[in-house]
Amino acid sequence: MATTLKAVKRQDHKSSTTKKLRWNGQVPGIVYGKNKENTSIALDSVALVKAVRDNGRNAIFQLAIDSEKPVQVMVHDSQMEPIKDELLHVDFYIVDMKEEMDVEVALNLTGEAPGAKTGGVLQQPLYELQVRAKPGDIPEEIAVDVSQLEIGDSIAVGDLPKSDKYEILDDPDTTVATVLAPDTLEDVEEAPSENDEPELVDAESKDK
CATH class of the missing domain: 2.40.240.10 (Ribosomal Protein L25; Chain P)
Incomplete structure (x- = not known):
């Protein structure tokens, strides 16, 4: 009630x-x-x-x-x-309980991504979904299970389970969760380019 x-x-x-x-x-x-x-x-x-x-x-x-x-x-x-x-x-x-309406619903990631345990970084680019539903059918939140995500894996809107009570309006290709590989590249000193001007020798030192 x-x-x-x-x-x-x-x-x-x-x-x-x-x-x-x-x-x-x-x-x-x-x-x-x-x-x-x-x-x-x-x-x-x-x-x-x-x-x-x-x-x-x-x-x-x-x-x-x-x-x-x-x-x-x-x-x-x-x-x-x-x-x-x-x-x-x-x-x-x-509200009209018989009429559909568009609302924003919180997106909540559940579970622990295996890729995050092995050094990956779990990212959530989207925190809300656009949903169309009758007022009585609007979910409090939409949960997304990430317990199968390895490094390089992602979940898009189109991968989410369908419901007969509401429709997700966001682009199906929009990413909602992904596990990125850690950045392991070390800074490398760049070699001088052939177009670089030669270093000038101090004139006083040259005379010596």
């Missing part, structure tokens, strides 16, 4: 009022959706952060605004204060 978040409508958008909201532990936000009127809200910042941490950023929440009937929403965007790491604003999108 979806976690319920309680919010109140926000009528006053003055900066002084917004600062007071944040001072009192509230975060301002907005709720919108297809054919839905935008609604400014405020809700408890700690409760929201905890809900997202416990359920994932693509989770479906029941948002209860004042005494209105709760609506199903997802966190579409948020703004953080970089120095204090405080939540400044949040956007909620009202």
Whole structure:
């Protein structure tokens, strides 16, 4: 069952009022959706952060605004204060549980690559995948097993298991994990080129 978040409508958008909201532990936000009127809200910042941490950023929440009937929403965007790491604003999108949507899903490597044990370097060029799915079918993350990767091996988007619940939209040739060979070449002093000018001898030394 979806976690319920309680919010109140926000009528006053003055900066002084917004600062007071944040001072009192509230975060301002907005709720919108297809054919839905935008609604400014405020809700408890700690409760929201905890809900997202416990359920994932693509989770479906029941948002209860004042005494209105709760609506199903997802966190579409948020703004953080970089120095204090405080939540400044949040956007909620009202979802249609029967309609597919495009979202970003975390990509997580699992297992230990044999190639990494023998001196190779495991690299993950991609940390998120573009996924299309109905809201209730969006995975919290997509795990990729790297336990078979030797030095020189790689896994591309097209190698990932297919699902009947979601579609990965990224280019199939995009690499998601690879084990690179270690760089064992030592620096070698370059031999002088035939085009190099000869070293000049100090004139005073020559006269001697």
